[in-house]
Amino acid sequence: MSGLVVDDVRVAYGRTEVLFGVSLEVPDGSLVCVMGRNGVGKTTLLNTIAGLLKPQSGSVSFDGSSLAGVGAHQRARLGLGYVPQGHAVFPQLTTRENLQVVMERQGRRARAASLRQQDLDEVLDLFPALTTLMNRPAGLLSGGQAKQLAIARALVTGPRLLVLDEPTEGIQPSIIHEIEDTIAKLHAAIGMTILLVEQYVEFALRLADRYAVLDAGRVVSTGLTSEADPSAFAELMAV
């Protein structure tokens, strides 16, 4: 099956188990949202998918091939674009350098400079606010600006799967709207496959086709968002 398949993944930090056999499918072209309270293992799941953590058992495969033994940077080159939580930028590089450094990554065949500029322009069209901040150190961007830059950074690599970890966390409402529009646009216009982790239920349900709810390291509920009852999530998400 094409897309991302997580099969019975178990992850532990030392002796503390965090994920107890999580399975998840993100078919090509879908937008899947994983929801859950704080500390249920959402970020751990994403870090495992990205290759930053090794599962004790279980497997992650992408477009039909297993990712076992594939390093984080190789997964990125295979088309896995990951936007972690928080200020996921290089703080002392400028906005421009943050984008440059991933576009000119080593081992990549030299492509026509115009084509790269085109990639960059396309991404910046999605985040016009960034164009005026190109020479500012990314550590000085606001939370919302940094989040936009982090998403842009993942997009300039031309990912086939975009993984977003709580893109609305700590962001002002007007920018949440912009981010929502951007995600919707990416999904609708170019059919990008997206895996979204979110605690903001309404936001997640508006965007996603399918959902999975994680609780205490297990998937406790899955389904189509069109058939989901928002009030049912209240209990699962309550702290």
Add this chain to the structure above:
Amino acid sequence: MQTFLEQLFIGLSLGSILLIVALGLTFTFGQMGVINMAHGELIMAGAYVPYVLQTKVGGALGGRAGLAFLAALPIGFAVAGALGLVMERTVLARMVDRPLDTLLVTFGISLMLQQAARDLFGASNVEVVAPSWLSGRWELLGVVMPHSRLFIIALVAVLVGLVSAFLSTRPEGRRMRAVMQNRDLAAISGLSTRRVDATTFFLGSGLAGVAGVAVTLIGSIGSQVGAGYIIDAFLVVIVGGLGKMRGTIIAAFGLGMLNAFSEYWTSASLGKAILFIAVIAFLQFRPNGLVSFQTRGLTG
């Protein structure tokens, strides 16, 4: 006034030497966090390069000490860089996040390299012939300034310029900064952190080699030549703020001046003690060193 100017020049000269030996460490220790106890031996390796060029291949260079010395600068960089790269690939890459093991292992490597130098070049110190154009001196306002010291000041200025330009304009330099600032983020952005580490270590080690060539102008060299500089070099990098070139420069000249004046007013050993006390006191107030980057986030 006269003595003040004299001490000022001595401080400047000491600062330039501190900076040149610490420059490489800003990469390997400051950026990668590797406590490389064998950094001094990379300086030593660089120091033996002009010696070998002058004594072993001197004939080919027509006995021209000056040419051999100049050729030693890039060759010293390559030799020490290659040595550092081998260390990084074979040993240090296996010791990520194990600082204590790294410290012990590199200390062992440092002893091995010192012994290797004694086996190859003999136990007694040797002299590198300074080029004739570096043996003169200038006098300005009554201050005697040996050409060799002025050369080291100029060399360190050129190196700082080259390294800054490399870091800010070259893709490799940008990658090094990215990996230093956020290793995981660099990895998930498709940067091979292992390859970047290797480049960083090569550059830091190579700079130690150039420092080695430079210190042959100050005195004779032997297997211990690098060990004499290593503590000072770590001191400069820590005071400057890890991995911050601007801080390292200020720290090197600041400590150079402090050393010069405190030695002049007291004695050599007391001057050194004053230096250490000043550094300890300073770190109580600024534990992160002179230059630490401000961000809006809590971390990073």
